[in-house]
Amino acid sequence: MTIEKAISDDHQILTEITKKSKAYWGYSEEQIENWTQFLTVTPAYIDANAVYKLTLENKLAGYYSFLFEDEKTVKLDNLFVLPEYIGKGLGKILMRHFLLEMNKTSVNKIILNSEPNAELFYAKLGFVKTGQIETSIKDRFMPIMELNIKSE
Structure with a gap:
Protein backbone atom coordinates (compact mmCIF):
# COMPACT_ATOMS: atom_id res chain seq x y z
CA MET A 1 0.00 0.00 0.00
CA THR A 2 1.28 3.44 -0.92
CA ILE A 3 0.00 6.98 -0.45
CA GLU A 4 1.47 9.60 -2.73
CA LYS A 5 0.56 12.86 -4.40
CA ALA A 6 -1.85 12.46 -7.28
CA ILE A 7 -0.93 13.75 -10.72
CA SER A 8 -3.26 15.44 -13.18
CA ASP A 9 -3.48 12.24 -15.25
CA ASP A 10 -5.25 10.59 -12.27
CA HIS A 11 -8.30 12.83 -12.69
CA GLN A 12 -10.54 10.27 -14.42
CA ILE A 13 -9.94 7.46 -11.92
CA LEU A 14 -10.35 9.88 -8.99
CA THR A 15 -13.67 11.04 -10.46
CA GLU A 16 -14.73 7.41 -10.88
CA ILE A 17 -13.83 6.67 -7.23
CA THR A 18 -15.80 9.73 -6.11
CA LYS A 19 -18.93 8.78 -8.04
CA LYS A 20 -18.82 5.09 -7.05
CA SER A 21 -18.22 5.97 -3.41
CA LYS A 22 -21.10 8.46 -3.39
CA ALA A 23 -23.41 5.94 -5.10
CA TYR A 24 -22.57 3.42 -2.34
CA TRP A 25 -24.90 5.37 -0.05
CA GLY A 26 -27.93 4.60 -2.20
CA TYR A 27 -28.16 7.70 -4.35
CA SER A 28 -29.75 7.09 -7.74
CA GLU A 29 -27.79 7.22 -11.00
CA GLU A 30 -29.85 10.31 -11.84
CA GLN A 31 -28.79 12.02 -8.61
CA ILE A 32 -25.13 11.15 -9.15
CA GLU A 33 -25.47 12.60 -12.66
CA ASN A 34 -27.05 15.78 -11.22
CA TRP A 35 -24.01 16.13 -8.95
CA THR A 36 -21.46 15.58 -11.73
CA GLN A 37 -19.97 19.07 -11.45
CA PHE A 38 -19.39 18.54 -7.71
CA LEU A 39 -18.08 14.98 -8.07
CA THR A 40 -15.66 15.59 -10.94
CA VAL A 41 -11.97 15.88 -10.19
CA THR A 42 -10.29 17.88 -12.94
CA PRO A 43 -6.61 18.03 -13.86
CA ALA A 44 -6.68 21.72 -12.86
CA TYR A 45 -8.06 20.81 -9.40
CA ILE A 46 -5.23 18.31 -8.88
CA ASP A 47 -2.65 20.86 -10.02
CA ALA A 48 -4.03 23.59 -7.74
CA ASN A 49 -4.64 21.56 -4.56
CA ALA A 50 -3.07 18.90 -2.39
CA VAL A 51 -4.47 15.56 -3.59
CA TYR A 52 -3.13 12.27 -2.23
CA LYS A 53 -3.98 8.86 -3.68
CA LEU A 54 -3.87 5.46 -2.03
CA THR A 55 -2.80 2.52 -4.14
CA LEU A 56 -3.45 -1.01 -2.91
CA GLU A 57 -2.29 -4.06 -4.87
CA ASN A 58 -1.60 -1.92 -7.96
CA LYS A 59 -5.13 -0.46 -7.82
CA GLY A 89 -9.97 0.78 7.34
CA LEU A 90 -8.69 2.59 4.24
CA GLY A 91 -10.55 5.76 5.17
CA LYS A 92 -8.80 5.75 8.56
CA ILE A 93 -5.45 5.16 6.87
CA LEU A 94 -6.06 8.14 4.58
CA MET A 95 -7.12 10.27 7.56
CA ARG A 96 -4.01 9.27 9.52
CA HIS A 97 -1.86 10.31 6.55
CA PHE A 98 -3.76 13.59 6.25
CA LEU A 99 -3.31 14.36 9.97
CA LEU A 100 0.42 13.63 9.73
CA GLU A 101 0.62 16.06 6.80
CA MET A 102 -1.23 18.69 8.88
CA ASN A 103 1.18 18.22 11.79
CA LYS A 104 3.95 19.50 9.47
CA THR A 105 2.08 22.81 9.09
CA SER A 106 0.88 25.65 11.30
CA VAL A 107 -2.73 24.46 10.89
CA ASN A 108 -4.66 24.04 14.12
CA LYS A 109 -8.17 23.46 12.79
CA ILE A 110 -9.60 21.16 10.13
CA ILE A 111 -13.07 21.76 8.71
CA LEU A 112 -15.16 19.69 6.33
CA ASN A 113 -18.64 19.29 4.90
CA SER A 114 -19.52 15.65 5.50
CA GLU A 115 -21.58 13.26 3.43
CA PRO A 116 -24.48 12.70 5.88
CA ASN A 117 -23.80 8.95 5.86
CA ALA A 118 -20.14 9.55 6.81
CA GLU A 119 -20.84 11.79 9.81
CA LEU A 120 -20.27 8.95 12.30
CA PHE A 121 -16.93 8.10 10.63
CA TYR A 122 -15.68 11.64 11.23
CA ALA A 123 -17.19 11.80 14.73
CA LYS A 124 -15.24 8.66 15.70
CA LEU A 125 -12.09 10.49 14.62
CA GLY A 126 -12.88 13.41 16.94
CA PHE A 127 -14.66 15.78 14.57
CA VAL A 128 -17.53 17.77 16.05
CA LYS A 129 -20.60 18.92 14.14
CA THR A 130 -20.77 22.72 14.17
CA GLY A 131 -23.61 23.29 11.71
CA GLN A 132 -25.22 21.98 8.57
CA ILE A 133 -25.85 22.93 4.97
CA GLU A 134 -29.09 22.14 3.16
CA THR A 135 -28.52 20.26 -0.06
CA SER A 136 -30.40 20.01 -3.34
CA ILE A 137 -32.26 16.97 -1.99
CA LYS A 138 -35.27 17.90 0.17
CA ASP A 139 -34.62 17.28 3.88
CA ARG A 140 -30.98 16.27 3.29
CA PHE A 141 -28.34 18.22 5.16
CA MET A 142 -24.56 18.01 5.02
CA PRO A 143 -22.99 18.30 8.47
CA ILE A 144 -20.31 20.96 8.85
CA MET A 145 -17.65 19.45 11.09
CA GLU A 146 -14.37 20.55 12.62
CA LEU A 147 -11.43 19.15 14.51
CA ASN A 148 -8.94 21.16 16.53
CA ILE A 149 -5.54 19.52 16.16
CA LYS A 150 -3.18 21.89 17.96
CA SER A 151 -3.63 24.40 20.73
CA GLU A 152 -2.49 27.90 19.91
Missing part, protein backbone atom coordinates in the same frame (compact mmCIF):
# COMPACT_ATOMS: atom_id res chain seq x y z
CA LEU A 60 -5.98 3.13 -7.01
CA ALA A 61 -8.43 2.54 -4.15
CA GLY A 62 -9.01 5.96 -2.59
CA TYR A 63 -7.86 9.52 -2.17
CA TYR A 64 -8.20 12.69 -0.18
CA SER A 65 -7.68 16.34 -0.95
CA PHE A 66 -7.47 19.51 1.05
CA LEU A 67 -7.14 23.24 0.64
CA PHE A 68 -6.06 26.00 2.97
CA GLU A 69 -8.73 28.40 4.17
CA ASP A 70 -6.04 30.49 5.89
CA GLU A 71 -2.70 29.74 7.59
CA LYS A 72 -4.40 28.11 10.61
CA THR A 73 -7.40 26.38 8.98
CA VAL A 74 -7.54 23.70 6.32
CA LYS A 75 -10.59 22.22 4.64
CA LEU A 76 -10.67 18.50 3.97
CA ASP A 77 -12.35 18.80 0.59
CA ASN A 78 -12.60 15.13 -0.39
CA LEU A 79 -12.03 11.72 1.14
CA PHE A 80 -13.30 8.80 -0.91
CA VAL A 81 -12.55 5.10 -1.18
CA LEU A 82 -13.96 2.57 -3.61
CA PRO A 83 -17.10 0.87 -2.24
CA GLU A 84 -15.40 -2.51 -1.85
CA TYR A 85 -13.04 -0.89 0.68
CA ILE A 86 -15.61 1.07 2.70
CA GLY A 87 -15.55 -0.22 6.27
CA LYS A 88 -12.17 -1.92 5.78
